[in-house]
Amino acid sequence: MEKTKIRSWADVTPRLVNVAAGRDAADSVIRRGQWVNVHTREIIADIDIAIAEGRIAYVGPDADHCFGPDTEIIEAEGRFMIPGLCDGHMHIESGMLTPAEFARAVIPHGTTTMFTDPHEIANVLGLDGVRMMHDEALLQPVNIYTQMPSCAPSAPGLETTGFEIGPEDVATAMHWPGIIGLGEMMNFPGVVNGSQQMLAEIAATLNAGKTVGGHYASPDLGPAFHAYVAGGPADDHEGICEADAIARVRQGMRSMMRLGSAWYDIEAQITAITEKGLDPRNFILCTDDSHSGTLVNDGHMNRVVRHAIACGCDPVIALQMATINTASHFGLEREIGSIAPGRLADIILTSDLTTLPVEHVIARGVTVAMDGNIAVHCPHYNWPDHVRETVHLGRDRTAEDFAVRTRDDASTVTANVIGVIENQAPTQALTVVLKVKNGLVQADSEADVAQIALVERHRGTGGTTNGFVSGFGYTGRMAIASTVAHDSHQMIVVGTCRRNMAMASNRLGTVGGGVTIFKDGQEIALVELPIAGLMSDRPAYIVAQKVDAMVAAMAVCGCALNNAFMQHSLLALVVIPELRISDLGLVDVTKFKFTKLIEGTQ
C-alpha cells in the first residue's frame, strides 16, 4: 500500500536537533507570527517556526540560525499561528464523499487531523470496507486516524446488515497502522447489561493500548450510566445538556461537544466551562456528521471553533478543545495538536482569533491550502469493482412488492405508523386508521401518511418490508429511494405510489446506489453514490449541488421539513425510539422488539 511518507520523530531526531542547534538548515521557516500556545494557554508575539522532515524543529524568537540557501520562507506578518484543527469524532460517509474527497473539502478549512469511524461502510462491506477506508485515509496529506467500528449491526437480531463486526475483527484491526481505537460503542444497553460480545470488543481495544469511543444516548444518569462508564468507553459525544457534559467529565470520560450539519450540542454544554468554570482539558470539539453542503458552504472544524467562541468560550480554550485536548485523548500529544518541537508541522495562519479566517494551511510542513483553495493532491484509493456493485436487489421490484394486504372485505385497518418529528432524531409511534380497497391498505396523502419500504439490497434476497410513515407532506404520485439508510444501509423507499416506488428502487439497483426521486414516473433527482451505495468519489461541490437538487425535488413533492433527507435516511435506525422499520419488520425501539404493522381490521 502506498502511503504518504512521514518519518517518525524517533527517526528524524538527528536532523531536528541539528536544525534547532543551527548546524543544519531547515526546509522552511515561518517568520514573525503570534504563537498560539495550547500548552500554556498563551499568545506569544514575534515567533519563528523552523520546519524539517515535515516536523517542527524549532519554535522561538528568531530562527535565523536555522536558515540555509534552500530554506523556504513563509512570512506570517504578525498573524496568529495556530495548530491544525482536529476533529475528535466523525464519520466520513456522512459527507457522501470518499476519504480523499472529504480531505480535499476540509483541508482549506484548516482541518489537518480527523478521527473517523467508518461505521457506515462496515455495515455494507464489513472489515474489508473498513480496511479500504483506512487505506485511502493513509494516502492523504493530512492525518486521518481510523476508529474501528464496534457495532455492526447496531441492533443484533432486529436487522440484517451486509456484514457483521465481531471481537475477532476488532482484535485484527487493532494491528493496522492507522487504527487509533474503537469506534463509538453505540450498543450501550449491551454494555450496561454486560454483553459478552461488546465487552470483548472493548477488551481487545484496551489490550492493544487504544482508546474506546463512547456513545451513551440516554438521559439516564443513574446506575445505567455508571455501568456504561465502568465498561471502558473513554469519551462520549451524545451529551445534549450541561448536566450530561459535567457527568461525563467527572467520571473521567472526555466530553465531546458536537456541531454537525444537524447537531447543535455545544451551546447547551459549553456552559460547564464558561459558567461553571470546570477545568476545560477534558472537553473536545467534534462534528460527528457533516454533509457535503456544510463543508462547501460553512466549513468544518473552523465552523465548530467559531461557534464555540460565539457561545462565549475563550478563543484559546476553544482552540485547545480542537487541538491539544483531542491529541491528548488519543495518546498523540507528542505527534499532533500543538506547535512544538517534534510534532508534525500542521499549522494554520489566521489574522483573527475570533472569526478565524483560514488563510494558509500547512500540513506536515507543506502548504496544503491558501485562502480557501486546496494546494495539494488527495490521492484516490484504487477501489475494486465489487465496492461499486453493492446494490443486490435479487430481482427487479414491481408495484406488487409494495402492496400491503389485508382481508378482502375489510374497509379500514388500524396501523402502526412511523411519525417523523421535525428537527429530532426520535420518531413517534402513531396509530392511524387507513382505508382498504380490494384488500390493499391505502396510503393517505390528506392525512400525510405515505408508504415506506425497506428493500433488501445486501444479499439479493428479493425481500421487501412494508410500512407507513407520516410527516413528510408528500403529495401526488412520487417515490424517493435511498441506499443511505442508517445503520444497516439497506434501501429505504418512501412514496405515495407503489409503481413509482418500484421504479425508484430499480433505478438505484441500476446506478449502484445513492438517492433518487421519481414523480409521475419520471426521475426528477439523482445523487449517485456508487461506492458502497454511500459515497461518491467526485468533489464535494458536485455532490453538494446534487444533494441540493435532491432536496429541492423533495420540496417539489410536497416535503417542507428541515433536514428532510436526514429524516428519511434515519427511518431504519432501529436503536433510536420510538418506531422504525428494518428488513425484518417494524421495530418498537422503546422495547427493542418487533411490532405488528396492522393492529386491527374493521
Added chain:
Amino acid sequence: MEKTKIRSWADVTPRLVNVAAGRDAADSVIRRGQWVNVHTREIIADIDIAIAEGRIAYVGPDADHCFGPDTEIIEAEGRFMIPGLCDGHMHIESGMLTPAEFARAVIPHGTTTMFTDPHEIANVLGLDGVRMMHDEALLQPVNIYTQMPSCAPSAPGLETTGFEIGPEDVATAMHWPGIIGLGEMMNFPGVVNGSQQMLAEIAATLNAGKTVGGHYASPDLGPAFHAYVAGGPADDHEGICEADAIARVRQGMRSMMRLGSAWYDIEAQITAITEKGLDPRNFILCTDDSHSGTLVNDGHMNRVVRHAIACGCDPVIALQMATINTASHFGLEREIGSIAPGRLADIILTSDLTTLPVEHVIARGVTVAMDGNIAVHCPHYNWPDHVRETVHLGRDRTAEDFAVRTRDDASTVTANVIGVIENQAPTQALTVVLKVKNGLVQADSEADVAQIALVERHRGTGGTTNGFVSGFGYTGRMAIASTVAHDSHQMIVVGTCRRNMAMASNRLGTVGGGVTIFKDGQEIALVELPIAGLMSDRPAYIVAQKVDAMVAAMAVCGCALNNAFMQHSLLALVVIPELRISDLGLVDVTKFKFTKLIEGTQ
C-alpha cells in the same frame, strides 16, 4: 517472578459493570466523602465510592445498590477523598533504602505511585541491577514504575562505572512489564550535539511508545535548549526559576517541579501558575531525591503538595499536579491519578485540604496505612549474594596509597583544589598553595584543605586517585569514606589523615559498602548499605537514625555544612561544574576535560 496480582481494567469489566449496575456486590464501599475531582477541578459532597477487583466500579451519590453482605464499609464521614499521590520522578536509592523499604516508608504519607529511575544501581550492577530493582518494585502493594536509566556512565570517558548502559540495554528493558520509559537524559550536551548513542536510546524508547525523561541542567535557554527539546525528552525537573518552567512548558515538555530533601525548586517556579496564570495541566510535582530522614520526619509527596499550597497554589490544582497530570504524562490516566471508574482504587482520606493530614490510605482497594502506620506487607526481593558483595578493593589500602608526591626538594606546590559551596551542587575550582614535606604534599586544616581520594571499588583494580578539597572544615585526624558516590559510585574518601583514610576505605571493603567515619584510628559512625553499596534493606527509621549519627560524627570532626553528606557524595559527579574527581583523575567540568592536580612546584 512473583507479582502483586492486580487484573487489568479490560479483564475485570464484567465485574465492574455488574457492580455499577447493582447486579453484583462491591468488595468495599467508601461512604459519604467529599470527592476531590481532578478531572473537573471540583469538590463534590456526599459521594460514595464502590470498589471491586482493586478498581473503582462506581463513584456517585449513594452506592447502596452496590452493597452485599460481604461488602466492607469505610466511613469517610465527610472527609475529602483524594487520589493517591504520584511522584513523577525520583530515585529510590537516594533514601538508601530498597524499593520495599522505601515503599513501606512512603505509603503512610499517601504515596501510591512512584516513577523511579534506578540510575544509581545501574552504575554499580548494570542492567541486572535495574532488573532487580524493577522486580522488587513489582512486588509492592503500590505502583512503582521503572524508568530505564539512560546515562551510565554519566560522563563517558571521564569516569569508570561498574557497568555501562547502551541503546541495546534500553531496547531490551522497554519490553519489561514495569518499564514506563527512559530515565532522565542527563547527557544533555550529548543530545544537543547529536550523540548517536544518546539519540539511539531515545529512539528505542519512542519506538516502544514510552516517555523519555529529561534533565537539562543549564540556564541557557537559547539554541542548545531548543536542540535538546527537539531530541525528544518529554519532561524536565532541572528548572530552577519561573523562566525555566515557562520555557519548558511552552515547548511542549512537562515541567516537573521538585521538592527533595535538598531541592527547593517549587517556590521559584510555581509563580508560572499562581501569578502568570498559565494552564497548569503540564506542571507536575516530584521529589527527585528524598533522604530517609525526610521520609521519617517530614513526609514524601504529601510534603510536596503541602509546600505547593503554602506557595499560594490552589489545593485542587496542587493535587492535580501530583495525580492526574503525572498520570497523563506517562499515558496512565485511565489507570491511576483520579477517582473514577476503572482506575486502581488508590484513595486517601484527609480532613483538611491545606494541611493534608493523611489519615487513611487505600491502594488497589486495600487499606495500606492508617493514621501514619503501615498496614500492609512490602515484600523483599530475594537479592542474590553478589549484590551484597560489590565493594571490590582488589587489595587493602595503606596510608601510602593516599600519598600525593612531588619533587623531594619542593617546599610548596600550587594545587587545583575542589571548593565545596554550601547549599549548592556546583563546586568551585580553587587554586591553593600547599606545603610539601619530604616530597609529600600536605593537607592544611588551617586553610580548610583536606585530602580527597577516589578509591576504585567496582573492578578491583587497586587504583586510588588523589586530590584536595576545601570547605568541609575537618580538623584533627579523621577520614570519611562512602560508596555512595554519584554517579559512578566508586568510593569517595575525604580526610585529614592518610592512615585514617586507609582504615575507612578498608572498613567499607569489609562491610560491603556504606558510609564510615574514622577519628583518631577509631570508627565513630557507620551506615551499612550492603546492597550495591547504596541501599539498606532495613526500615527507614533505622537507616535514618544511622544517617543522623553519621552526620553528627561529621560535625564532631569539624564539619558544620548544611547537607554535609550530600556535598560529600556529589564530589565525583563529573557532570556538574566546576571541579570534580573521578577514578581517572581530576576533571574540569567547565570543559569536560581532565586537569592537573599540581599546577606548579616551588
